[in-house]
Amino acid sequence: KKSIHRICSGQVITDIASAVKELVENSLDAGATNIEIRFKHYGLDTIEVVDNGNGISSDDHACIAKKYYTSKLNEFEDLSKLGTFGFRGEALSSLCALSDLQVSTATAQETPKGHSLTFNHEGDLVKHAVVPFQKGTMITVQNIFSTLPVRRKHLERNYKKEYSKALVLLQMYAVVSVNKRILVYHQPKGGGRQLQLSSNKNPSMLKNIMNVFGTKVSSSLTAWNDDFINGYISRPQIAGIKSSSEGQMLFLNGRPITHPKVHRLIMEVYRSFSVNQSPFFAVNLVLPEDYCKKFAIRYSLCDQTEYSLSQAKPYTPKVLQKP
Ligand code: ADP
Ligand code: MG
Numbered sequence: 001k002k003s004i005h006r007i008c009s010g011q012v013i014t015d016i017a018s019a020v021k022e023l024v025e026n027s028l029d030a031g032a033t034n035i036e037i038r039f040k041h042y043g044l045d046t047i048e049v050v051d052n053g054n055g056i057s058s059d060d061h062a063c064i065a066k067k068y069y070t071s072k073l074n075e076f077e078d079l080s081k082l083g084t085f086g087f088r089g090e091a092l093s094s095l096c097a098l099s100d101l102q103v104s105t106a107t108a109q110e111t112p113k114g115h116s117l118t119f120n121h122e123g124d125l126v127k128h129a130v131v132p133f134q135k136g137t138m139i140t141v142q143n144i145f146s147t148l149p150v151r152r153k154h155l156e157r158n159y160k161k162e163y164s165k166a167l168v169l170l171q172m173y174a175v176v177s178v179n180k181r182i183l184v185y186h187q188p189k190g191g192g193r194q195l196q197l198s199s200n201k202n203p204s205m206l207k208n209i210m211n212v213f214g215t216k217v218s219s220s221l222t223a224w225n226d227d228f229i230n231g232y233i234s235r236p237q238i239a240g241i242k243s244s245s246e247g248q249m250l251f252l253n254g255r256p257i258t259h260p261k262v263h264r265l266i267m268e269v270y271r272s273f274s275v276n277q278s279p280f281f282a283v284n285l286v287l288p289e290d291y292c293k294k295f296a297i298r299y300s301l302c303d304q305t306e307y308s309l310s311q312a313k314p315y316t317p318k319v320l321q322k323p
Contacts (some may be wrong), residue, residue: 005067005122009094011147011156016043017166018153023139024090024182025171027051030137033201034181037170041189042163044156047144055107061115065123067093095141097125098148103139104121106133121147167196172249172256174199175208175282194196206232213247221272224283231283243248247280253283 013019021038027035030053056064056071063069069182095101096119103322106114114133119125145152155162167184174182174197184196199208209232210218221232231251248266250257262285270279 006097006147009097010151012090012094013098015165016047016144016162017169018093019047019141019144021169023049026091027053030054033179036183038185038222040187042159043144043166044159045142048138048140050138055135055137057107058106061117062125065092065096065119067123073198098122099144100142100145103137103138104131104133106135107136111135169256171197171212174212175205175249176251176254176284178203178205205282228286229283230286231281232235233281234279249282251284251287
């Protein structure tokens with residue numbers, strides 16, 4: 001039974017990027033305006049997400065890492081929504097099954113006191129201590145995939161690539177998160193702390209782009225605003241922009257997505273105007289929720305993490321290929 005839980009968890013959390021995505025989304029859900037993501041040795045040793053959100057109330061301490069536990073009751077009211085974002089109540093329990101999980105948290109009422117919580121692989125709260133802590137939550141994931149040796153081996157062989165996938169995702173959050181501060185630190189083995197990317201608490205996406213990609217990119221952009229689009233795309237006449245898929249970002253209602261069709265459309269329109277160049281773009285599609293459902297827009301944030309927004313199909317995890 002234990003191993004079944006681990007295998008299922010391995011389909012919720014497939015890689016470092018999906019772990020990071022779940023943690024950051026939890027911070028955003030908790031109303032955080034300040035989120036710090038800290039990696040030790042490319043996330044192989046530690047992935048830590050610290051936020052200034054609402055914290056976890058003590059009633060919830062013992063349950064948060066239980067399977068299907070969620071405190072986000074309002075989301076249950078709309079059952080169709082429950083199916084859309086998927087994984088409800090599965091992230092922390094899966095991370096527990098796959099790693100060593102430690103949580104520190106304090107609510108506004110409790111701070112400057114807070115709690116340090118340790119969970120075992122089954123999601124049971126096994127240690128509790130009262131500690132000084134600022135309002136917010138810190139989740140520390142150590143030795144990810146240590147309970148799935150084959151996956152761990154795969155990660156150890158590809159850790160730089162896996163780490164950069166997580167960074168690309170974080171770049172997207174940093175670009176789209178207006179009025180939020182997102183910082184990423186990386187501490188390589190034996191080395192000092194490095195800041196990888198930051199987006200200031202800025203009131204505009206353009207400023208975020210500047211912070212994440214530099215002024216050379218941000219000054220080459222033109223605003224793209226339409227009924228249901230807001231964003232930026234690089235001007236075709238500007239040469240010499242180093243473009244890669246890294247600088248091509250799509251969002252749906254402020255959440256990172258991949259959408260091959262829309263992506264291709266943007267590329268085609270761009271190429272019809274321009275030299276043989278790839279654009280930089282950061283485009284947020286602003287669509288009503290039911291419209292998203294009708295067109296079954298996929299929320300695909302990491303390669304294997306797909307959400308179907310079509311009402312008819314609840315999310316079913318893809319069976320992973322053996323690495
Ligand atoms: P879900 O997000 O679907 O509710 P998770 O497994 O991701 O499920 O999280 C379980 C619960 O843990 C959440 O419902 C929430 O109560 C709590 N939680 C997790 N991360 C945070 C955070 N950063 N701040 C506040 N509460 C959190
Ligand atoms: Mg969650």
